[in-house]
Amino acid sequence: MVIRSVLLAHVRNHEHTEIVCARDVNVLSGSNGSGKTTILEAISLCAIAKSFVPVPDQALIKHGFEDCTSTVEALRDLDVPYRISVRVRNGVRKRITTAHGSSLTPRDIIGELPMVALSPDHKSVTFGGPAERRAFLDGVMAQSSKRFTELLYEHRRLLKQRNAALQAGAFMHGDGEELDVWTEQFVLVSAEVVERRNRFLADVMPIVCSAYEAVSGSAETINIVYQPDVASHGTLATDTLLSSSSVAEAYRAAARMLRPREMARESTLFGPQKDEIAFMINGGLVRETASQGQHKSLLVALKLAECELLHERCNERPVVLLDDVFSELDRDRCARVLERVLAMGMQCFVTTTEGETVLKLMKEISSTRGGNIDISMITLEGGIASYVQQSELPLHQSAEAA
Amino acid sequence: MLPSDSIERVVELFASLPTIGKKTARRLAFHVLRQPAENVEQFARALVDMRTYVRECTVCHTFTDTEVCGICASLKRDPHVICVVEQPSDVMAIERTGDFRGLYHVLHGALSPLDGIGPEDIRMRELIARLGVDMQEVILALNPNVEGEVTTQYIAKMASPLGVKLTRIARGVPMGSDLEFADDATLARAFEGRVPV
Known part of the structure; x- marks a missing residue:
C-alpha cells in the first residue's frame, strides 16, 4: 500500500492540512508540538480506527470543534485505489467510510491498510507488563487475519457477559445452567485464541531472530516463550500440543475447579486475557536482564518482523510510521531500520525535530541504493505544513520504478 | 430554537x-x-x-391484534415444526422467503447478563412448554452474535432431555456473490459448517 495523500480536518492542532506523500520516505520535521505526530495519528485512525498511542478518540478533536476527520487516499500494491475517511465526533460512534459503505465498524477495516507504527510509547512492549505484550501481539494478529479480529471481539464480549452473569448470581437460578452455557462458549472462543496465538508465535520466531541480528549486529539468541494462562492451572497435560480441543478440555477442568472462587470474586479467573508472552535474551528474561540497547534493538526487531509478516499475510506492503525514533535510537540503528524498511519496498513516514540530519541520512542511503528513492520533506509549525523538498517523481512513475 | x-x-x-x-x-x-x-x-x-x-400471540408471542396470530391459527401450517427467533421482525423476514411452513416462537430477546436479561426475562419457559411429544423439529434461527449463540446453546441444553430434534440455520457465504468477495470471518465460518455433497 502506498499512501498518496492525507487530509486532516480539525485533528488536534491541524485546522485543515493536506499532505501529498512521496512514494518512499516522508520526513515530517518541526519543533515540539508542531503537529508532526498528529499526521501519523491521522494515518493510524484510517488504518486501525484509533491512534497508535493509547489516547481516547476524543483527544484527537481540535479544541473548540465538535468533530474531526481524517481521510487517506492510497494505492494498493495491485494498483487499485483505496480511499478511507474516518470521522470522530463527541459522544457518537466513529463514522468510517470507504468504497464498501459509509457506516463501517473498526473490524471491517482493520487489516485493509496494513500499518506498523514505532513510537517511544511502544517501549512498554518490552519494558511493561503482560497486558502490553498481549496488546502488541493481538494488534499484529488482528491486522493479519479478519477471523482473529472477530475472535478477539467475541472473546471480549463473552468475558464481559460472563462476568456480568457471575455478578448477577446466574449460578443461583436452577442448577447454574445459564452460567454453564456462558462458560462453555467462553472456553471454546478462548481455546481458539490460544491455539492461534501459539501458532502465530511459532511462525514469527525465526523472523524476529533474523531481524534482531540485522538491527543489533550481534549474535545474541532471542526467544519468545508463550506462557498461556491455561498451563498455570495444572489441568493441561504437559506433553500435549496447544490444540484448541486440548486447551478447551483443560479450560473446562479449570472452570470446574475455580467455580467457587469465581462465585466469591464475581469475576472470571481464567482465559487468554491472562496470558503472558515472555521475551528472552541469552536465556534471561528481557524485562529483567536486558540492557537499554538490547531493549531498543528487540523492539525494533519486533516491529521489522511485524512489517515482514503483515506483508506476507495481507499480501500488501504495510505503511511504516516511525514516530520520533531518531531521538530514541542511535544513528546506526536508525540507518539499519530505514535500510531494511526501504529494502522491503515499504513507504515510511518519519517524524523528527532534526529534519536536516534525517534528510542527509536518507540521501546517503538513497545513494547506496542507486538514488532512486523518492523522498519528501515537510516542515510543520503550529499545525501548518509546508514542503521543503517535494516528491521528485510523480507517483505512478515512482511506483513503476519500485 | x-x-x-x-x-x-x-x-x-x-x-x-x-x-x-x-x-x-x-x-x-x-x-x-x-x-x-x-x-x-x-x-x-x-x-x-x-x-x-396489538399484543403478543398467546402461542408464539409474536405481535398480533387477535388472541392467536394468523400463523398459529392457520390449518395449512405444520404444527410439528417450530422456528425460534429473537424478534417479531425476524418472523417477517422468514415469512418473506415463503419457504417455511411451520410455526414460530418469538423469544423477545436473547440472554445478556450485561443488560440484565436472564432466561426468565425472555419467553424461554413458554418455549419449553410447547415442546411436547408430537414436536418433530425445532429450528433455532437466532442472530449470529455472541448472545444469539449462547441462547441457542441454552435452549439446546434445556430441550435435550425432551428428546426433540434440534437444528440451527446455517452460517456462511451469501447467495449470488463470489467467494473471493466474502470476508474471511464469514468464509471461515462457512468452512466450519461445510456439508457432504
Whole structure:
C-alpha cells in the first residue's frame, strides 16, 4: 500500500492540512508540538480506527470543534485505489467510510491498510507488563487475519457477559445452567485464541531472530516463550500440543475447579486475557536482564518482523510510521531500520525535530541504493505544513520504478 | 430554537425514535404541519390503536391484534415444526422467503447478563412448554452474535432431555456473490459448517 495523500480536518492542532506523500520516505520535521505526530495519528485512525498511542478518540478533536476527520487516499500494491475517511465526533460512534459503505465498524477495516507504527510509547512492549505484550501481539494478529479480529471481539464480549452473569448470581437460578452455557462458549472462543496465538508465535520466531541480528549486529539468541494462562492451572497435560480441543478440555477442568472462587470474586479467573508472552535474551528474561540497547534493538526487531509478516499475510506492503525514533535510537540503528524498511519496498513516514540530519541520512542511503528513492520533506509549525523538498517523481512513475 | 413550543415538542418526540436525528425530526414535523387535519388525526389514531390493540400471540408471542396470530391459527401450517427467533421482525423476514411452513416462537430477546436479561426475562419457559411429544423439529434461527449463540446453546441444553430434534440455520457465504468477495470471518465460518455433497 502506498499512501498518496492525507487530509486532516480539525485533528488536534491541524485546522485543515493536506499532505501529498512521496512514494518512499516522508520526513515530517518541526519543533515540539508542531503537529508532526498528529499526521501519523491521522494515518493510524484510517488504518486501525484509533491512534497508535493509547489516547481516547476524543483527544484527537481540535479544541473548540465538535468533530474531526481524517481521510487517506492510497494505492494498493495491485494498483487499485483505496480511499478511507474516518470521522470522530463527541459522544457518537466513529463514522468510517470507504468504497464498501459509509457506516463501517473498526473490524471491517482493520487489516485493509496494513500499518506498523514505532513510537517511544511502544517501549512498554518490552519494558511493561503482560497486558502490553498481549496488546502488541493481538494488534499484529488482528491486522493479519479478519477471523482473529472477530475472535478477539467475541472473546471480549463473552468475558464481559460472563462476568456480568457471575455478578448477577446466574449460578443461583436452577442448577447454574445459564452460567454453564456462558462458560462453555467462553472456553471454546478462548481455546481458539490460544491455539492461534501459539501458532502465530511459532511462525514469527525465526523472523524476529533474523531481524534482531540485522538491527543489533550481534549474535545474541532471542526467544519468545508463550506462557498461556491455561498451563498455570495444572489441568493441561504437559506433553500435549496447544490444540484448541486440548486447551478447551483443560479450560473446562479449570472452570470446574475455580467455580467457587469465581462465585466469591464475581469475576472470571481464567482465559487468554491472562496470558503472558515472555521475551528472552541469552536465556534471561528481557524485562529483567536486558540492557537499554538490547531493549531498543528487540523492539525494533519486533516491529521489522511485524512489517515482514503483515506483508506476507495481507499480501500488501504495510505503511511504516516511525514516530520520533531518531531521538530514541542511535544513528546506526536508525540507518539499519530505514535500510531494511526501504529494502522491503515499504513507504515510511518519519517524524523528527532534526529534519536536516534525517534528510542527509536518507540521501546517503538513497545513494547506496542507486538514488532512486523518492523522498519528501515537510516542515510543520503550529499545525501548518509546508514542503521543503517535494516528491521528485510523480507517483505512478515512482511506483513503476519500485 | 423554534418559535412554537408545540412544534418543539413534536420534534423532540420524533427525534426520540431510532435512526431519526434532530434534522429529520424537524423535517417530519413541518411535513405533518402541512398535512390536512384529518390525515394527521388518522395518523395519531393509528398509533394509539396500534399501541392499544396489538399484543403478543398467546402461542408464539409474536405481535398480533387477535388472541392467536394468523400463523398459529392457520390449518395449512405444520404444527410439528417450530422456528425460534429473537424478534417479531425476524418472523417477517422468514415469512418473506415463503419457504417455511411451520410455526414460530418469538423469544423477545436473547440472554445478556450485561443488560440484565436472564432466561426468565425472555419467553424461554413458554418455549419449553410447547415442546411436547408430537414436536418433530425445532429450528433455532437466532442472530449470529455472541448472545444469539449462547441462547441457542441454552435452549439446546434445556430441550435435550425432551428428546426433540434440534437444528440451527446455517452460517456462511451469501447467495449470488463470489467467494473471493466474502470476508474471511464469514468464509471461515462457512468452512466450519461445510456439508457432504
